[in-house]
Each structure stands twice: as structure tokens, then as C-alpha cells.
Amino acid sequence: MTDRHLTEEEIAIYAEAFKSGAKKKVPKHIRNHVKECNRCAEEVVAVEQAISQLDENNSSRSKSRKLTAVFWVPVAAGVTLLIGIGGYLLFYNQPDTSPVESREPVAAVDTISSGEKKPAADTFKMQDQKQETEKQEAREPSEVSSPSLQDKNLLAEAYKPHPALENLSSRFEKGEMRGSRFEIEVDNLIKVNARDTIVLRWKNPAEKELSLEVLDNQGNKVEEKTTTKETVRLKDDFDKGLYYWKLVDSDFNLLFCGKLRVE
Amino acid sequence: MQNISSDTKEADELVAIDEVAAIATNVVKGFEIRKAIPSREKDDMVQEVIRKYLEKKTRINKAYKGDANPKTYLTAIFYRMCCEIIRSGHKSWDHIKKEDPGKYMVDLLSSSGSDNQFIIRNEAEYLKKILSLFDDEKTKIILFLKFFFGLEIHSSDLKAYSRNYKKAGLDRLLHTIPKTNQQTFEILVKVVNKHENSDVKQDAVRIWLYKRIDQIIERLNGSMNRANYDRKTFQLLFEYIYAGEDG
Structure with a gap:
């Protein structure tokens, strides 16, 4: 045995060879x-x-992304088409109700996997869009008709990302924080x-006590x-x-941090 | 000036910073799983590792010869950094203590709960890795430990140790059931001398085997108290893997 311990690179060489069986x-x-x-063995x-x-x-991570994309792309296409037709029929001749553009960049994978996942009955129960529009008109006519610049600014503020929470959520998204292997x-x-029913789901077979904060x-x-x-x-x-x-x-371990965009 | 800028460039190009963070998180997670750090400290630990990396980046990259994958190289660097942080004394997490070592392992190995079975399987895998690191001595250690612990020896064990085991009469020797520890080593020394064509003494074989057992136990326990094996619990784990298993 040599007197000195192995260098980090020598450890790395052995670890790689060990992993590949070479x-x-x-x-x-x-x-x-x-x-x-x-x-050094340790x-x-x-x-x-x-x-x-x-x-x-x-x-x-890449496998789940591939699967999600393969599954949701056709669904997304169908839903986009339906929303397009529905939107045209519902909002034709209506005042301008376009929402304030988000300042937050949304990754393509999110657009596929979450945006178009809305119609899934087990995750979010979507209400009838026409009924929703009618209710909204009855309750908040000013919001449905062209919003003032001040309202637009307020809305834009409401979608402004919180730096620390954004970072935390992004680390979970990248899988960097899933140490506990908690399945969301x-x-x-x-x-x-707004006013959709929101149901959050995860796996907790051991029925551990969990705290949820929004x-x-x-x-x-x-x-x-x-x-x-x-x-x-x-x-x-x-x-x-x-x-x-x-x-x-219950040990104050953070299991997950996700985002919720109410539009 | 030229050298400094070229070093910096090289340092920047080794691994992208987001990958550096992912590697650091992954290494720290390993320490958390081994209970070397409490869960609540892992984020701080990741930050500390990244801070140290940024501080020493030029030197780290200079030492890199390119023989290993840069990500593996950084993993090895971060592993040592974590050990350094834990040992530095700035971080003392006294509450991270293991249960009564012997009792814990005996309970674990005799339990049939699915969580415990998962831990045992992990420990078994870990032991197999440790044995692999004994390289060309691995088959000898497994064969001798099987005999020492009184487990059944299969022809595959003998074949792995010596191709000419039948001719040398090793199968006959190792299928003898010794009544005492002394008889065990009397047989083992005959096996060694026949196979290696040597003339070693019984004590040499005993010392060698005990040294390897102690080394394996030390590696199983790790420098950060990952476990608390002793000879009895190590034997239980070894038997869990090799009793009745062909090979």
C-alpha cells in the first residue's frame, strides 16, 4: 500500500470503473x-x-418527461382545439377579456404537462366555462369588461414570482430536492x-402527519x-x-414546494 | 496574468454551475441518508460545499488530469469537503446517535417488516461492494468466511477460488465439519498451502482472516458512524447473503 491516500481523481477513476464493472x-x-x-475504500x-x-x-427525470410528453401532446392538441372553438363561440362579440400577460417564464414541459392537464377529472374539476363566464359577469362586471390600467398593474403584481420560493420550487422541479423520495x-x-376546485394529491401510504401551507x-x-x-x-x-x-x-422536513397559478 | 485568465477559463468549463449544484446536493443527500447530518442542515451543507468549491475552483481544476469524468471527479471532491465540514467541529450534531448497536442490528436482521427488509437489502448490497474492493482476494475471503461461519460451501465458491480444487482435494477439506476454532484454522492453512503452494503457519491464516473481518466491519461502520456492526452482527449479515446461496 502506498503511504499517501488516493487523490480525488484516483477515487473517481476507481468509482467509475467499479460502477461499470470494469x-x-x-x-x-x-x-x-x-x-x-x-x-479510500469508503x-x-x-x-x-x-x-x-x-x-x-x-x-x-428524462423518462418521466418523455412519457408525460408522449401522453399529453395529443391530449393537449385536442384540448387546445376544443378551447379554441369554445372560446370562439363564447367570446365572439364579447368585450376584451384578455388576461394580463404573465411575466413569469413557463417551461415548455410545464405547458404540456400542467396546462393541458386541467381537464383530467381526478386532478381538477373544471367548471363549465360558459356558466363561469356568466357568473363572473353577474358578480364582477368591471373585471370582465376592459380592466383599467391600475387593475392590470395590480394583476401583474399578483403574478410576480417570489424569488426565494421560486428558487425552492424550481429545485423540486429539477429533482434536486427530492431527497425524501416523496411522491407528489x-x-x-x-x-x-379562479373558483375552480383545487385538489392536491400525493402518496402517503404510511399516513404520516403532513402540514400543507399555501x-x-x-x-x-x-x-x-x-x-x-x-x-x-x-x-x-x-x-x-x-x-x-x-x-x-412532522419533523419539519420540507417534502415539496410547488406553484399554483390562479387565472 | 495570462495564466490566471486561462486557469479561470478552464475552471469555468469543467462543469456547468447548475450541474455543480446538482452534484453537491446529491453528495450531501448521501450523508443525510447515512444520518451523518440532520435533514434540516442539508441545505446549509449544500451551500457550504458550493461556497468552498467556488473559493477553490481554480486549484480544483488545476489538479484535474482528465482521466476521470469531471462530474465524478467533483463528486469525489465534494465528498471530501463534506467530511471536512462535518469533522471541522463547527457542525456538531450530538443528537445523531445510533441505537444500541448490537440490539439494533439483531432486531433488524430478525425482523420481517418491509422497511427493515429494505434496509437489510441495502446493507447486503453495501457488504457485497465492500467485498468487491478486496479485488483478487474477494473469492478467498468469501470462501474462508463461509467455512469459518459454518455455512454450506458450493462448488462455485471452490471454483472461484481455485480451478483445480478437485485435484488439490480442497472440496474434501472444506466439506469437513470442524469442531473447534483450532480445527477450522488447521483446515484453512492446509487449503492455503495446497492452493498457493506455500508453507504458511496456522497463525498467519488466523491473523489474515481476523484482520480482514475487522477491516470489513470498519468499512461497514464507516468513518461517520454509518452503522454499528460488531463481529456477531457482521456474521448475521454475511449469513443473510451467503447462507444457502449458490455462489
Whole structure:
């Protein structure tokens, strides 16, 4: 055994060869050192486990994206067509009701996986769009008719992302924070219409106590619930805007942070 | 001046910063799973690792020769950084203590709960990896431990150790059931001398085997108290993997 410990690169060489089953390619002096040195052996195993985990994360993420895309693209096309026709029939001759453009960039994958997922009955119960428009007209005529510049500015403020929460949510989206392997069954970005029923879903077979917090884009708590179940129905009077929701276990471990866009 | 800018360029190009964060998170997660850090500290730990990386980036990249994948190289760097942070004394998480070591492992290995079975399978995989790192001695260690612990020895174990096991009479020797520890080593020394054509003493084989057992236990436990094996619980884990298994 050599006197010095292996360098990080030597550890990396052995870990890679170990992972791919090509240990014989590792120089003999490195293999002999690892045979005798507990510290370096521990590092080789730890690095091999870490790179395997990283590969696993990357491959499962790309696989789920592929599957989501394959499944939702035809659905998205159909829904877009239906919304297009419905929208034309409903809003033809109506005053301009175009929503304030979002300042937040939305990734293509979100558009496919969450935007078009709305019609799925088990996730969000969509209300009849025509009925909704009629109700809205009756209750808030000023909002439906051309909104003032001030209203538009207020709405734009309501969709302005909260930097820290945005960052947190994005880390969950990238899979960087899914250490607890907690399985969430809704998309990272949920888009709903105001007054839609919002149901959040996850896997909790052990019925652990979980706390759910919904925060607005200023970081203020707007709803809080504790549950041992796998679904939570949120209140249905969210104002238009961007919200974030967090799921925390009884040890205060953050299990998930997602976004909720009420339009 | 030229050198500095070229170093910086090289440093920037090794791994993209978002990948650096992903690698750091992944390494820290490993420590969290091994209970070397509490869950609530993992984000701070990731930040600290990234901070250290940015601070030493030029030096880290300079030391990189290009023989390993840069991501694996950074993983190895971050692993050592985490060890350094934990050992530095700035982070002392006294509440992270293991249960009574012997009892915990005995309970674990004798339980049939699905969570425990998952842990045991992970431990078994870990032990197999540790044994693999003994390289050309791996088959010898497994064969000798099987004999030492009184487990059934299959022809595949013998074949892996010696191609001429039948001719050398190793199968006959290793299918003898020893009554005492001394008899165990009397048989093992005969096996070694026949196979390696040597003349070693019984004590040498005993010392070698005990040294390997202690090394395996130390590696299973790890430097960060990942587990608390002793000879008894190590034997239980070894038997879990190799008792009755052909090969």
C-alpha cells in the first residue's frame, strides 16, 4: 500500500470503473491501495453510490418527461382545439377579456404537462366555462369588461414570482430536492381558473402527519392544513395570482414546494 | 496574468454551475441518508460545499488530469469537503446517535417488516461492494468466511477460488465439519498451502482472516458512524447473503 491516500481523481477513476464493472482497468497500485486502506475504500463506495444515484435521477427525470410528453401532446392538441372553438363561440362579440400577460417564464414541459392537464377529472374539476363566464359577469362586471390600467398593474403584481420560493420550487422541479423520495401526484406548476376546485394529491401510504401551507407571491400564508391523507382540497376563493404550496412532515422536513397559478 | 485568465477559463468549463449544484446536493443527500447530518442542515451543507468549491475552483481544476469524468471527479471532491465540514467541529450534531448497536442490528436482521427488509437489502448490497474492493482476494475471503461461519460451501465458491480444487482435494477439506476454532484454522492453512503452494503457519491464516473481518466491519461502520456492526452482527449479515446461496 502506498503511504499517501488516493487523490480525488484516483477515487473517481476507481468509482467509475467499479460502477461499470470494469475494475480490472484500474491501475494495480490504486486497487492495492484500496484493498488495504479503509478510508479510500469508503470514499470509492460513497462516490460510486453518488454517481449511480445521479444517473438514476437523470434517467428517471428524462423518462418521466418523455412519457408525460408522449401522453399529453395529443391530449393537449385536442384540448387546445376544443378551447379554441369554445372560446370562439363564447367570446365572439364579447368585450376584451384578455388576461394580463404573465411575466413569469413557463417551461415548455410545464405547458404540456400542467396546462393541458386541467381537464383530467381526478386532478381538477373544471367548471363549465360558459356558466363561469356568466357568473363572473353577474358578480364582477368591471373585471370582465376592459380592466383599467391600475387593475392590470395590480394583476401583474399578483403574478410576480417570489424569488426565494421560486428558487425552492424550481429545485423540486429539477429533482434536486427530492431527497425524501416523496411522491407528489400533481405537476410542479398547477394552472387553474379562479373558483375552480383545487385538489392536491400525493402518496402517503404510511399516513404520516403532513402540514400543507399555501403562500401568496409575497410569502404570506393564505391557507394552512394538517392531514394524514393523500389528498387535500383547497378553499375555492383564491384571488387571481401566483401562489406557492409547501408540504412539510412532522419533523419539519420540507417534502415539496410547488406553484399554483390562479387565472 | 495570462495564466490566471486561462486557469479561470478552464475552471469555468469543467462543469456547468447548475450541474455543480446538482452534484453537491446529491453528495450531501448521501450523508443525510447515512444520518451523518440532520435533514434540516442539508441545505446549509449544500451551500457550504458550493461556497468552498467556488473559493477553490481554480486549484480544483488545476489538479484535474482528465482521466476521470469531471462530474465524478467533483463528486469525489465534494465528498471530501463534506467530511471536512462535518469533522471541522463547527457542525456538531450530538443528537445523531445510533441505537444500541448490537440490539439494533439483531432486531433488524430478525425482523420481517418491509422497511427493515429494505434496509437489510441495502446493507447486503453495501457488504457485497465492500467485498468487491478486496479485488483478487474477494473469492478467498468469501470462501474462508463461509467455512469459518459454518455455512454450506458450493462448488462455485471452490471454483472461484481455485480451478483445480478437485485435484488439490480442497472440496474434501472444506466439506469437513470442524469442531473447534483450532480445527477450522488447521483446515484453512492446509487449503492455503495446497492452493498457493506455500508453507504458511496456522497463525498467519488466523491473523489474515481476523484482520480482514475487522477491516470489513470498519468499512461497514464507516468513518461517520454509518452503522454499528460488531463481529456477531457482521456474521448475521454475511449469513443473510451467503447462507444457502449458490455462489
